[in-house]
Amino acid sequence: MQLPRPRGPVSERVFAEMVTPDPKAVALEPFARTHDVLADDDLQIALWALYELSFRGFEDVDADHEWSPGLLATRRVLEEAFEAALRDLTEDAVERASQEHGRTAEQVLAVIEDVDDPRLARYLQREATEEQYREFLVHRSIYHLKESDPHAWAIPRLDGGPKVALAELQYDEFGGGRPDRLHSTLFARALEGAGLDPSYGAYVDVVPALTLATNNAMSFFGLHRRLRGAIMGHLAAFESTSSLPCRRYSGGAARLGFDSRVNEYFDEHVEADAVHEQLAVRTICQQLVDQDPTLQRDVLLGASTCVRLDALASAQMLGAWHQGLSSLLGTPQEEVA
Ligand SMILES: [Fe+2]
Ligand SMILES: [Fe+2]
Numbered sequence: 001m002q003l004p005r006p007r008g009p010v011s012e013r014v015f016a017e018m019v020t021p022d023p024k025a026v027a028l029e030p031f032a033r034t035h036d037v038l039a040d041d042d043l044q045i046a047l048w049a050l051y052e053l054s055f056r057g058f059e060d061v062d063a064d065h066e067w068s069p070g071l072l073a074t075r076r077v078l079e080e081a082f083e084a085a086l087r088d089l090t091e092d093a094v095e096r097a098s099q100e101h102g103r104t105a106e107q108v109l110a111v112i113e114d115v116d117d118p119r120l121a122r123y124l125q126r127e128a129t130e131e132q133y134r135e136f137l138v139h140r141s142i143y144h145l146k147e148s149d150p151h152a153w154a155i156p157r158l159d160g161g162p163k164v165a166l167a168e169l170q171y172d173e174f175g176g177g178r179p180d181r182l183h184s185t186l187f188a189r190a191l192e193g194a195g196l197d198p199s200y201g202a203y204v205d206v207v208p209a210l211t212l213a214t215n216n217a218m219s220f221f222g223l224h225r226r227l228r229g230a231i232m233g234h235l236a237a238f239e240s241t242s243s244l245p246c247r248r249y250s251g252g253a254a255r256l257g258f259d260s261r262v263n264e265y266f267d268e269h270v271e272a273d274a275v276h277e278q279l280a281v282r283t284i285c286q287q288l289v290d291q292d293p294t295l296q297r298d299v300l301l302g303a304s305t306c307v308r309l310d311a312l313a314s315a316q317m318l319g320a321w322h323q324g325l326s327s328l329l330g331t332p333q334e335e336v337a
Contacts, residue, residue, distance in 0.1 A: 001201035003058050004049060008042025014074055015049065018061045021068045028074050031081035037213075038085050038312065041329075043078060044212035048204070050075045051219035055146055056200060079220060086217060090304035097300055104289040104296060105281050108303050112237050115307040120314040121245035124252040128321070133256055134194050135327050136249075138203045139211045139317065143218070144187035144265075145200050148173035150215075150222035151235045157228040158284075160291065165283035166232070169239075169276050186265045193261030194253075206328040210313040217305050229295030232288055233302025236280035241307060242273035 003019075006012040010028070017025060037043060052058065053066040065071060090111075097110040124136055148170055155166060175182040188198035197203070204212075221231035250266035285303075289296045320327040 001052075001056065001058055001199075001204075002060050004045055004201075004204045006042075007045045010042045010078075011046040011049070014046040014071070017068075017071060017074070018049065018053070018058070018065055021065060021070055023070065025070050028077040030077055033084060035081060036085075037081045038089070038309070039209050041209040041212075043081070044209040044216060045204075047075070047078045047082060047216045048212045048219075050078070051216060051223065052201075054219070054223060055149060082213075082216065082220060086220075086305050086309075087301065089308050090301055093304040093308070094297055094300040098297065103286065104299060105286045107296075107300055108233060108236050108281050108285050109240070111300050111304040112240050112307055114304070115311045117311050117314065118245070118248070120318055121248035123318060123321070125248035125255070126252070128252060128256075130256050130258075132321050132327075133252060133258070134196060136317065137191055137194055137196060137262075138328060139207055139313070141187065141191060141196070141203050142207055142211060142215050145184050145198075147183040147187060149184075150218035151231055153222035154228050154231050157225050158232075158288065161287040162232070162284045162291070165279045165287075166235075169235075169279050169284075172272055172276070183265075183268070186268060189261040190265035193259030203328075206330065208316065208327070208329055210309070210316055214309045214313055217309055221302055221305075227298060227302075229288060229292075229298035230302030230305070232280070232284050233299035233304075234306045235302075236277070236285045236299075237303035237306035239273050239276035239280045241310070242269050243271075243277065246270050246273065 003015050006015050013028075031037065031043070049058070050071060053061065053063075053071070057063055057066070093111045093114045097107040097114070101107045101110050120136075124133060128136070151166070152170055155163065155170070158166060171177075173183050175185070179185065191198040218231070218234060221227045221234055246266040246269040250263045250270070253262040253266065285299050289299055317327040
């Protein structure tokens with residue numbers, strides 16, 4: 001994959017520095033607290049590319065630049081603004097769940113149930129056009145082509161029951177011993193089945209800031225050991241809000257007559273994620289906080305971030321479609337296929 005297109009002065013500067021690090025570069029100015037970080041395309045694409053250095057990297061960036069002090073300093077400025085925005089987004093849900101429920105598992109379920117918005121899944125099931133369904137797959141491709149990778153960063157940071165349960169869950173996500181069953185591979189086949197490009201990163205340039213933010217949240221939580229509670233809370237929310245929507249997505253793909261490879265991806269998740277939900281909420285999150293009570297609020301931060309950011313991204317997608325527009329950047333709907 002090549003570096004994506006910059007979307008403003010911050011990403012322009014970051015991408016130039018990725019190609020040629022400048023030891024004398026002046027640190028990025030902190031962002032004002034009022035800045036709308038989650039909707040800022042320039043900031044989100046810069047952060048996404050910085051994180052990508054720790055996943056698959058770019059052909060036009062030296063692999064060693066993952067550890068460039070200048071790039072890490074820039075990433076820190078972006079992350080400080082991003083973390084503040086995520087904490088603002090989730091604060092009330094975290095507080096309410098902490099007050100109203102005693103056990104971690106119940107608190108996690110409370111922040112998940114705080115957002116109950118099946119509109120996107122229903123729309124895809126019953127009304128979406130082929131083009132809109134393809135757009136949905138394009139948004140989802142940014143994560144699903146590296147499905148579960150950000151959560152895997154937590155494995156060496158856990159111990160005992162949570163580690164064993166995470167390994168059990170990840171064993172399924174990573175194919176259960178069969179490369180052709182890797183969930184990221186199943187999703188690549190779904191993209192192909194829908195007539196889309198299955199290559200990693202193919203659609204980064206056309207997804208808006210909120211879609212990038214949903215991905216950046218996982219990378220941010222996953223890459224920082226201090227936030228191991230948040231990445232596990234995120235996992236719990238992700239798995240708990242997957243099974244039912246996947247049934248609807250599969251129904252939508254069948255209604256539109258897509259190739260069976262699209263259904264196969266979602267059908268795989270209807271049953272698997274019902275099991276994963278139990279593992280993630282009851283075993284991983286509950287036992288993690290039992291082992292280390294200081295992680296309680298971060299577990300809820302992660303869970304609430306997952307559902308609230310997803311709700312924002314879903315609302316933006318539906319909002320565009322209801323106005324007869326594409327939900328992607330600079331791409332008329334007919335060009336998506
Ligand atoms: Fe999966
Ligand atoms: Fe899963």
